[in-house]
Amino acid sequence: MEEQICEIRNLGLHYQRGGRAVLKGLSLSFHKGEILGIRGENGAGKSTMMKLLYGMYPIDSGEIIVKGQSMGKLDPKLAIQHGIGMVHQEFMLVNDLTVLENVILGFEPKKGLQIDFDKARKEIQHFIDQYNMEIQLDKKVSQISVGEAQRVEIIKTLMRGADIIILDEPTAVLTPQETKKLFEILNNLKKEQKSLVFISHKLNEVMEISDRISVMRQGLHMGIVSKEETSPLDLTKKMIGREVFLHIDKTYEKAGKKILDVQDVWIPSQKESSKIRGLSLHVNEGEIVGIAGIDGNGQSELIEAITGLRPVEKGHIFLDGKEITNLSPKKVREVGLAHIPEDRNTRGLNRTMSIEENLVAVEVDKAPFSRGMVMNTAAMDRHSEEMVKRFDIRPTDYKLPTSSLSGGNAQKVVVAREVSMNKKLLVAAQPTRGVDIGAIESIQKTLEEAKKNGAGVLLVSTELEEITSLSDRIIVIHEGPITGELSAGEANENNLGLLM
8 A cells, every 4th residue: 555645634725705615625645656646627726725735825724744744834944844845837936036046046055154056056957957958047037938937947846855746737838848758757756756746737648647636626626536447538527527528610711801911020039049030921810820839939929029029120010901010019909909928927917906907907998998087897897797707717706816816717817808809810829828628628719719700810839739729720930930831631740740
């Protein structure tokens, strides 16, 4: 029988507002030398449970026992001392510090009274070389890609040598190759009798890496099974309570006029491999154009240039026949653009504001949300209630701060706001990153509906299955330039992978 290293007994937690239960009498055990997969919809309580274990939230009821010792009050420092480490879904990094400074923050090696940066660099470089992490230690976090930031988080936890390692959506921003390497790392840690908790919305990954799989639904533990005793269909039914269909019935009506026209643009980047040099593409009304490529190959720079967030050195960008090159994001939106950004926390949301405020933020100064200088709160309430219901945002209380939402529900707020504006062009960057299978189904259908309603959709995703299932045309970018363009009928994972 496996040796138990940690146990959660009858754990409970409630939101302060309204006393709504987040976790209800949850009990779960963790074994040495195993990988435990955690599945559940956004808002089911997966990340909340792990943050309780890591000491980020105080528990209302129940008990956490680590290595036979009841923890009582936990905080992250005490959790680390007891061998608990966590790789967070939302990055816990300081943008103005370098990668090196972030990795050692709070655990700085000393030489006398000074920080021994040479020793730190050698220790971190060991992990970089061993796992081929491709991390730039002297760059500020604000200057690196989302994928690189995730790798920094992974190295931080590995360096602390925890016995219990919680990984919350660790592959959300990794390429297939990086995911494969990560799985090698996790299996090596498992051989060393580490206890690993793997939270992921990617069902195939949970089935591949886990020994046992726990399913949660609306704060309740729905059961735990060994990988051999279950199937993807059974896990989905336990998680959502119904079958989920990710097949999109694409419409192939003739596309309309050119809505986005990118002509021979040159876009700067802090990384040589992400510089855009002389790139041209277009999107028509009523079609979805997918941009495929390994994360960090210029997709982010291209999207930022189109949306007014990054300057264009040369070339021209036209939206609905009007030039938008180097216009401000506000003016670009006024011409007819909606934007689902790849990082919802940096550019998609103000987490300190309410769900309602975020839902109306882009057009709060326009009718029906305002009348001159006066806010129309009744119209805001009606719109928010409709959006919460239509997009299944949980909890449904739109007066709550957005910081109270899980990652997937926060993403639903961004999608709801941008799609509801019915703009001529929808730019969707990683729209389903870090969301559960039910939300993926909803968001993908929403993009298809936007296309059916006549919008042009520019879709950027590192998920090849998403690109191939939604796109009418697929453009592949590698280290800045376009390496190929395929129709939906021509594209498959093999020829796309070669172009990538």
